[in-house]
Amino acid sequence: MWRYVGRRLVLAIPTLLGASIIVFAMVHLAPGDPIAAVLPVDASKEQVEAVKKAYGFDKPLPVQYLKWLGRVVTGDLGKSIATRRAVILDVRDSLANSLVLAISSSVLAFGAGIALGLLAAFWQGRWLDKLASAVAVVGVSVPHYWAGIILIIIFSVQLNWLPAMGAAADGGIVAYLRHMTLPTIALALIPLGVIARVVRSAALDILAQEFVLALRAKGLGHRRVFTHVVKNSAPQIITVLGLQFGFQLGGSVLVEAVFSWPGTGYLLNLAIFQRDIPVLQGVILVLATFFVLLNLLVDVLQTYIDPRIARH
Amino acid sequence: MFNDYSPEACGMTAPPGGTRISLLRVRDLSVEFATRDGVVRAVTEVSFDLSPGQVLALLGESGSGKSVTLRSILGLNPPVRTRVSGEILLKGEDINRLAERARQDLRGGVVSMVFQEPMTALDPVYTIGGQIEETLIEHRGLERAAVHRRARELLDLVQMPSPERCLASYPHEISGGMRQRAMIAIALACEPELLLADEPTTALDVTVQAQILWLLRDLQRRLGLAVIFVTHDLGVAAEIADDAAVMYGGRIVEQAPIRELFRAPAHPYTEGLMHATVRRRQKGKALVPIPGAPPNLAALPPGCAFAPRCPHVKPVCIEALPPLHVVASDHVSRCHLVPERLASPLLVLNKGGSL
Numbered sequence: 001m002w003r004y005v006g007r008r009l010v011l012a013i014p015t016l017l018g019a020s021i022i023v024f025a026m027v028h029l030a031p032g033d034p035i036a037a038v039l040p041v042d043a044s045k046e047q048v049e050a051v052k053k054a055y056g057f058d059k060p061l062p063v064q065y066l067k068w069l070g071r072v073v074t075g076d077l078g079k080s081i082a083t084r085r086a087v088i089l090d091v092r093d094s095l096a097n098s099l100v101l102a103i104s105s106s107v108l109a110f111g112a113g114i115a116l117g118l119l120a121a122f123w124q125g126r127w128l129d130k131l132a133s134a135v136a137v138v139g140v141s142v143p144h145y146w147a148g149i150i151l152i153i154i155f156s157v158q159l160n161w162l163p164a165m166g167a168a169a170d171g172g173i174v175a176y177l178r179h180m181t182l183p184t185i186a187l188a189l190i191p192l193g194v195i196a197r198v199v200r201s202a203a204l205d206i207l208a209q210e211f212v213l214a215l216r217a218k219g220l221g222h223r224r225v226f227t228h229v230v231k232n233s234a235p236q237i238i239t240v241l242g243l244q245f246g247f248q249l250g251g252s253v254l255v256e257a258v259f260s261w262p263g264t265g266y267l268l269n270l271a272i273f274q275r276d277i278p279v280l281q282g283v284i285l286v287l288a289t290f291f292v293l294l295n296l297l298v299d300v301l302q303t304y305i306d307p308r309i310a311r312h
Numbered sequence: 313m314f315n316d317y318s319p320e321a322c323g324m325t326a327p328p329g330g331t332r333i334s335l336l337r338v339r340d341l342s343v344e345f346a347t348r349d350g351v352v353r354a355v356t357e358v359s360f361d362l363s364p365g366q367v368l369a370l371l372g373e374s375g376s377g378k379s380v381t382l383r384s385i386l387g388l389n390p391p392v393r394t395r396v397s398g399e400i401l402l403k404g405e406d407i408n409r410l411a412e413r414a415r416q417d418l419r420g421g422v423v424s425m426v427f428q429e430p431m432t433a434l435d436p437v438y439t440i441g442g443q444i445e446e447t448l449i450e451h452r453g454l455e456r457a458a459v460h461r462r463a464r465e466l467l468d469l470v471q472m473p474s475p476e477r478c479l480a481s482y483p484h485e486i487s488g489g490m491r492q493r494a495m496i497a498i499a500l501a502c503e504p505e506l507l508l509a510d511e512p513t514t515a516l517d518v519t520v521q522a523q524i525l526w527l528l529r530d531l532q533r534r535l536g537l538a539v540i541f542v543t544h545d546l547g548v549a550a551e552i553a554d555d556a557a558v559m560y561g562g563r564i565v566e567q568a569p570i571r572e573l574f575r576a577p578a579h580p581y582t583e584g585l586m587h588a589t590v591r592r593r594q595k596g597k598a599l600v601p602i603p604g605a606p607p608n609l610a611a612l613p614p615g616c617a618f619a620p621r622c623p624h625v626k627p628v629c630i631e632a633l634p635p636l637h638v639v640a641s642d643h644v645s646r647c648h649l650v651p652e653r654l655a656s657p658l659l660v661l662n663k664g665g666s667l
Binding site for chain 2: 217306
C-alpha cells in the first residue's frame, strides 16, 4: 500500500513539471508583451533592454524556465504587477477563501448528490427515481452564475435574508457563514446534478450484476445488500468526486465574480483583466498542483476500496 | 451409482394435499415478464415435488425456464413488470405470500443457491472469508471468533486447498475451481435443506467440472441435501440426479426417474437431447443436433411448443396443447403421440394435475 502511494507520488512529478512548463509558456503565448506592461509606451530602447536584463528575458527560454522553476520551488512566485505584493501572499489568502467555499459546496453537493443518486437507483423507474433525475437534470443544466444572480435576487434583494457580496473577513464567524451561504448553494448545483447521475448509473451497474442476486439468495437483508452495492460503486463515484472537487476549487471564477467572493477565481478574473501575469501563473500553478494531489488521493482511496485496482 | 428409487422418495405420484413429507412443493408455477416485445411467458404451469434428500435434475436448453424456476423458489424474481402465479410451498409455507423478512430467513437458512459463474456471483471487493462470515452473522448472529471458526470448517468441508489463506483472499486471487468451492461453502454455511444448483459446472474447465460434481454429490449424500440441479448436460444429470424433469418453452414436458428417462424417453424433445449428447457405447456414431431454434417465449404457439422442430409432428400437435400422459407409474410426458407410440393402456391427466 505505502509503496504504491510512494510510486504514485514519484509519478506525479512529471505531471507537475508539465503543468509548470505550460504555466511558464503562458507568459510568451499570452497576447501582449510582458515588458510593455511594466514600461511606459514611450520608453527608450536602452530602458527596454535594461528591464529585459533585470527580468532575465535576455536569456534563452530553457534557462529562463529553469531559473523560474528554481524560484517557484522555494515558494517565490514573483511580485504582482498591479499591487507589487508578493504573489504567494495573494494566492495564499484567496486559496484559503476558495478552499472554504469548495469544501462547503462539495459537502452539500456530494451529500445531496449521492443520496439522490442512490435513491434513484434503488427505486429505479418509480416516481422517486423520476424526481431525483429531474433535480439532477436541472442541476447540470442551470448555469451557476445565473443561479447565483437568481439567488441574490430572491434572498438578498427580495427577502433581504442574506448578504449578496464579499466575504466579511473581519466580521466574525457568523457574518462569514452568512456571506458564504449563497455562493455555496450556487456552486453546489452543477456537481450535485453530475454526481446524482453518476451515482445512479454506477449503482444500477452494480445492481444488475449477478453477485447482488447471490447476496439476496443467501438471505442478506436490505441494509447489507445496500452496503455491498455502495462499496462496489464507490471507486467510480470517488473518481467523479475528486474531479468535481478540483473543479470547485478552480472552476468557480464566474460564481466568485458574481458574489465578489475573494477567492482564487476572483483573483484569476482580476489578474486576467489587469494582464497580471505573475499572479495568473501563481494561481494556475497552485491550482494545478492541488488537482494532481487530489487525483493521487482518489487513486489511493480506490486501491484501498477495490483490491483489484492495485494489480498491474 | 444411483440412489435407491421408490415412488415415496420421488413423490411425483402423490395426490395434492397428501400427508407425505414434502420439502418443496411447486404447483402451477407461472412467471411472466412484461417486456417491450410483449409478455414473455418464462415459466408456465410448472408443478413438481421434492422430498428431503432427493436430487432432481432440471434439463433443457437456454431459455427453457430452468433458471427462472430456481429464482422463483427463492422468491427473487424482479419486483417490477413480473407476474408470478401458482404456489411454491417450502416446508409448507408459500414463499409468494411470506413477508420479505420471513423470506430472507428462508434464503440461505432453508434453501441456498450455487450459481453458474462464481466469478460474477461473488462480490469482487469482499474477501472469501468476509462473504462466508456475513452469511453466518445474518442468519446465526454468532460472535466473531465463532464465525471465523465456522468459516474455516466450511472451507474444509468443501475440500478447499490452503483454507486459511483462502479466507483472506479476494475472488480474483483464487482459481475458478476454488471460487466455485467457496460459492458452495457460502451456500452451505447455514445448513440449508435444499440446494439450488444453476449449472454449477458449466463455466469451469473440464477436469475441474468433474471435481466439483464429485464434491457436490459427496456433500449431498453426507448432508442429506435435497438438490435441484439445473443443467443442459445429460451426462452430468446422470451422475448426480435421482429424477429428471425436462423443460421446454417454459413447461415441464417430461418427468421421470433418471434411469427410466434414459431407458425409455417418451417425449421427442428428450430423445433429441439424447441424440445430441455424447454417450457410452456410441463411439463412431455422429451426434444428431435438434434442428431449428428454441421457441420465442413472447409468442408461444397454441399447440405443443416443440411442434415446429418435432420430427413426428401431426396436425393435432399444432392445434392443441398436449395433456400430461402417464407413461409409467412415475413417468409423465406432455406429448400427443404417447398413446400411439406406447401400446399400453394409458391414463390421461387433466391440465393442472399433479405432475
